Amino acid sequence: MALKPVTSPDVEAPAIQLTVDGQQVEARQGVSLYDVISQTGKIIPAMCYHYTFDPFGSCGMCLVMVEGKKAPVRSCTAKAEAGMVVRCEGEDLFLARKKAVEKHLTIHPLDCPVCDADGHCELQDMAFQHGVTNLVNAKPKGLPEDRRSLVLDFNMNRCILCGECINICKDVQMVDALQFFKKEGTTHVVAKGDEGLVCEFCGDCLAVCPVGAITNKYSKYVYKPWQLKKTTSTCAYCADGCQMFIETSGKGVQRVTSPLSWKNKWGDRAETAEGHGGLCVRGRFGFQYIDSKERLGAPLVRTEEGFAPRSWFEVMDTVVGRLKALKAQHGPNAIAGLITARCTNEELYLFQKLMRAAIGTNQVDSSARYGHLNFTRALQHAAGVGRMMNGYEQITKANVLLLIGTDITETNPIASLRVKEAIRVYGAQVIVGTSRLTNIAKLASHPLPIAAGSERWFIQALVKAAVEEDLVDEAATTAAPEAFAALKAAVAGLSWEVLTARTGTSREVVIEAVRLYAEAPKAVILCAEGVTRQVEGYASVLNLVDLAWVTGKLTRPGCGVNALPEEANEQGAVDMGVASELLPGQALYGDEDGRAKFATAWCCSLPPPDPSATLMEILKRCREGGIKALYLVGENPLATLPASTGVREALEKVELLVCQDPFLTETGRLAHVVLPATTFAEKDGTFTNLEGKVNRVRPALEPYEEARPDWEIFAALGTGLGYPMEYEAAQDVQREIMKLLPGYYNLGEPRPVTAQPEGYLRNGYVREVAARYAAGAEADGARPFTLTIGQVLYHSGKLSTRASGLVQLYPSKGRLQMNPGDLAQLQIGPQDVVRVTSANGALELRTEPNHDLARGTCFFPEHFNEPPIKDLVGCVVDPTTGVPAFKFARVAITRA
Ligand code: SF4
Ligand code: SF4
Ligand code: SF4
Ligand code: FES
Numbered sequence: 001m002a003l004k005p006v007t008s009p010d011v012e013a014p015a016i017q018l019t020v021d022g023q024q025v026e027a028r029q030g031v032s033l034y035d036v037i038s039q040t041g042k043i044i045p046a047m048c049y050h051y052t053f054d055p056f057g058s059c060g061m062c063l064v065m066v067e068g069k070k071a072p073v074r075s076c077t078a079k080a081e082a083g084m085v086v087r088c089e090g091e092d093l094f095l096a097r098k099k100a101v102e103k104h105l106t107i108h109p110l111d112c113p114v115c116d117a118d119g120h121c122e123l124q125d126m127a128f129q130h131g132v133t134n135l136v137n138a139k140p141k142g143l144p145e146d147r148r149s150l151v152l153d154f155n156m157n158r159c160i161l162c163g164e165c166i167n168i169c170k171d172v173q174m175v176d177a178l179q180f181f182k183k184e185g186t187t188h189v190v191a192k193g194d195e196g197l198v199c200e201f202c203g204d205c206l207a208v209c210p211v212g213a214i215t216n217k218y219s220k221y222v223y224k225p226w227q228l229k230k231t232t233s234t235c236a237y238c239a240d241g242c243q244m245f246i247e248t249s250g251k252g253v254q255r256v257t258s259p260l261s262w263k264n265k266w267g268d269r270a271e272t273a274e275g276h277g278g279l280c281v282r283g284r285f286g287f288q289y290i291d292s293k294e295r296l297g298a299p300l301v302r303t304e305e306g307f308a309p310r311s312w313f314e315v316m317d318t319v320v321g322r323l324k325a326l327k328a329q330h331g332p333n334a335i336a337g338l339i340t341a342r343c344t345n346e347e348l349y350l351f352q353k354l355m356r357a358a359i360g361t362n363q364v365d366s367s368a369r370y371g372h373l374n375f376t377r378a379l380q381h382a383a384g385v386g387r388m389m390n391g392y393e394q395i396t397k398a399n400v401l402l403l404i405g406t407d408i409t410e411t412n413p414i415a416s417l418r419v420k421e422a423i424r425v426y427g428a429q430v431i432v433g434t435s436r437l438t439n440i441a442k443l444a445s446h447p448l449p450i451a452a453g454s455e456r457w458f459i460q461a462l463v464k465a466a467v468e469e470d471l472v473d474e475a476a477t478t479a480a481p482e483a484f485a486a487l488k489a490a491v492a493g494l495s496w497e498v499l500t501a502r503t504g505t506s507r508e509v510v511i512e513a514v515r516l517y518a519e520a521p522k523a524v525i526l527c528a529e530g531v532t533r534q535v536e537g538y539a540s541v542l543n544l545v546d547l548a549w550v551t552g553k554l555t556r557p558g559c560g561v562n563a564l565p566e567e568a569n570e571q572g573a574v575d576m577g578v579a580s581e582l583l584p585g586q587a588l589y590g591d592e593d594g595r596a597k598f599a600t601a602w603c604c605s606l607p608p609p610d611p612s613a614t615l616m617e618i619l620k621r622c623r624e625g626g627i628k629a630l631y632l633v634g635e636n637p638l639a640t641l642p643a644s645t646g647v648r649e650a651l652e653k654v655e656l657l658v659c660q661d662p663f664l665t666e667t668g669r670l671a672h673v674v675l676p677a678t679t680f681a682e683k684d685g686t687f688t689n690l691e692g693k694v695n696r697v698r699p700a701l702e703p704y705e706e707a708r709p710d711w712e713i714f715a716a717l718g719t720g721l722g723y724p725m726e727y728e729a730a731q732d733v734q735r736e737i738m739k740l741l742p743g744y745y746n747l748g749e750p751r752p753v754t755a756q757p758e759g760y761l762r763n764g765y766v767r768e769v770a771a772r773y774a775a776g777a778e779a780d781g782a783r784p785f786t787l788t789i790g791q792v793l794y795h796s797g798k799l800s801t802r803a804s805g806l807v808q809l810y811p812s813k814g815r816l817q818m819n820p821g822d823l824a825q826l827q828i829g830p831q832d833v834v835r836v837t838s839a840n841g842a843l844e845l846r847t848e849p850n851h852d853l854a855r856g857t858c859f860f861p862e863h864f865n866e867p868p869i870k871d872l873v874g875c876v877v878d879p880t881t882g883v884p885a886f887k888f889a890r891v892a893i894t895r896a
Pocket of ligand 1: 169
């Protein structure tokens with residue numbers, strides 16, 4: 001699917017000069033003439049053009065006169081040539097364009113009063129601009145609407161055959177779900193095979209359709225575009241940080257749109273390396289939870305008869321009173337707090353300040369503990385960088401991308417478009433070490449099937465191959481000879497036989513992959529849940545750093561090691577110091593000077609680092625009775641952690657469980673007090689995306705009933721506890737953060753980072769490296785399957801299961817996905833029930849074939865607990881970072 005050279009930013013074409021409306025213009029030979037014209041600031045009509053994909057040339061609007069040609073030329077598909085003399089305006093061109101509009105309108109239904117695009121329609125605009133008034137011969141096509149898809153309706157009467165929907169799906173999404181198809185005497189846009197559309201439902205086709213031919217089922221006939229209030233904000237689902245417009249009416253959220261639109265069709269093709277302005281299915285169609293009737297509308301207190309609503313005044317009085325009493329009786333370490341990384345930076349900052357300064361405990365943690373901290377801690381330790389090293393543009397422009405343990409399309413769909421553009425536009429080689437045939441593996445030059453859960457051994461094999469095949473960078477390794485000698489010795493102790501048996505891949509394949517990576521000038525590593533949420537996640541990230549270091553890729557511009565965080569603000573949670581080992585700015589909590597700085601700023605004394613506690617330790621102390629009050633903000637550990645962690649016992653043991661959340665969750669049902677919080681759409685603040693870019697979150701709606709933004713509740717609690725936290729607005733918190741972390745909000749752009757591994761390689765590396773290169777325990781032969789519990793594209797944690805649009809697309813099916821070959825081998829039919837047995841228990845459920853899964857692997861989406869398959873999984877806590885690994889288990893599967 002090569003790009004036509006007309007718009008490829010990669011084309012090194014000679015500079016040329018041409019004349020546009022009498023003005024001398026510089027351009028590159030062969031680029032689209034339309035692009036050259038629009039870069040001079042002239043906007044000429046163009047209904048089938050969008051800068052994000054190749055020109056199509058169907059609408060006949062972008063006409064210009066080129067000296068030497070008798071008839072007008074379609075400038076979008078014409079190529080700029082040296083010496084061209086171009087005229088863009090004139091009566092002749094106006095009439096020719098008017099004729100094109102009339103041609104479209106004569107077969108158009110003119111049902112503007114009932115069209116969702118009314119007032120947001122390029123055809124309307126063009127008809128108006130060109131004075132098209134006489135349509136007496138109009139012959140609409142009279143076709144029935146195609147309503148076969150779950151999300152999008154196709155009204156082919158309105159279609160102007162511009163091809164934008166087909167082109168964006170093919171060129172940008174690389175899904176290629178749509179096509180032109182002749183039937184009923186006319187051309188239609190249909191899903192491939194003329195069936196109901198089944199695709200990624202990103203909605204890009206909807207966004208670029210210049211008329212009302214594609215409509216959003218979830219928002220149909222409920223608004224006119226000009227009636228909606230449009231608020232620019234940042235998506236709260238994943239860490240990609242997509243900008244979105246939340247469009248609301250008096251009745252709540254009507255739709256979510258994106259900067260990607262036919263309205264924004266003019267841009268520099270090269271800019272798409274940083275993003276194309278679109279959204280994924282979650283961001284665009286998963287908004288219904290915001291004003292869901294299931295939201296908590298008032299504070300609740302548990303009574304003998306169940307939950308009873310109370311006023312904020314009363315409930316805050318209760319919580320403050322009980323916290324004060326517990327603190328007075330047992331000390332501040334009888335209290336602990338956990339917060340979700342879907343809160344804003346300002347809220348995360350305030351939460352840790354509340355816990356440390358107002359309550360006086362360092363038992364504080366966030367959902368970044370579920371994996372991202374393995375990455376940030378390892379990278380901070382080894383290279384002095386506490387976040388991803390490469391932004392979107394560097395990913396797009398890498399020569400080689402090495403993806404390990406990530407199904408990036410499912411977890412970070414918009415980040416995955418950078419990988420797709422790297423493949424499609426910049427010709428990157430992509431290596432994907434994966435146990436399932438992921439979307440990216442299907443597009444990659446080097447899909448490398450590995451056994452499920454074997455990522456850590458695959459990484460060790462890559463390092464071993466780099467060292468043994470002498471694919472090392474001399475300058476990098478000679479600068480730290482002792483470290484290199486220690487690494488050599490460590491990998492020499494690994495056996496290829498064991499590594500290949502564990503990973504299910506061959507030594508040759510590993511060598512080929514590492515050679516490709518090592519020899520590329522710009523090589524980027526992307527990993528995620530299969531590394532950071534796995535056993536030995538911290539060590540595996542260090543091993544990836546080793547790989548980058550020995551091949552000279554750690555400090556070279558355009559190269560780096562990256563892990564994709566899952567929730568919207570995991571990076572912000574780490575940066576704001578919501579981890580018992582970190583202060584805001586990722587200073588170490590154990591560092592006395594660091595603590596002193598914040599103690600002075602906050603006018604308090606901070607609790608000593610001992611005792612501190614992270615998530616799993618907090619739960620343990622709850623069970624043991626040391627912690628008597630647990631404050632949970634947006635966290636639902638009962639639905640997240642497996643039963644073997646003793647999470648229920650911990651939550652049931654505490655004397656005071658306070659749950660603050662927009663919804664009454666499984667954990668909330670155990671609480672003594674439930675505080676109704678707002679969603680991101682009712683908040684002011686910021687999120688930090690995976691690139692480290694700080695993005696604004698703006699309120700689109702007033703808080704739902706009596707719900708309050710989390711930061712307001714923290715401030716009220718702190719003040720009630722006798723520690724004044726008198727903030728009037730989120731901006732007051734921002735100002736405080738700005739003072740303490742100068743430059744944090746000025747990132748604006750992803751800030752280039754430079755790894756500084758020297759200290760790490762010289763101090764301590766030699767002592768610790770051998771332990772990281774060890775094959776560990778054998779797989780459990782009695783349980784031949786690997787169960788993985790992970791994310792799917794249509795969901796994000798448990799939050800998305802409150803969005804009816806996403807649940808409709810991907811409901812809880814309660815089925816175990818298995819490779820059809822395994823099902824056949826076990827003689828299990830599609831409706832049969834299987835018994836899944838792990839070291840932690842057994843349960844029965846139906847299966848579902850999934851061709852993308854490797855043999856010996858089965859999958860269950862982590863968003864659903866019916867049946868509670870997560871309880872089959874054990875939990876291994878990382879000894880360095882306290883990150884719990886609970887997404888993989890060895891299981892036996894038999895017919896029930
Ligand atoms: S929703 Fe996205 S994936 Fe589906 S057809 Fe439209 S552009 Fe393609
Ligand atoms: S459905 Fe819309 S975007 Fe697609 S070809 Fe028709 S008018 Fe163009
Ligand atoms: S879920 Fe992630 S990729 Fe999708 S729109 Fe939101 S931020 Fe973007
Ligand atoms: S924009 Fe050139 S033909 Fe449509």
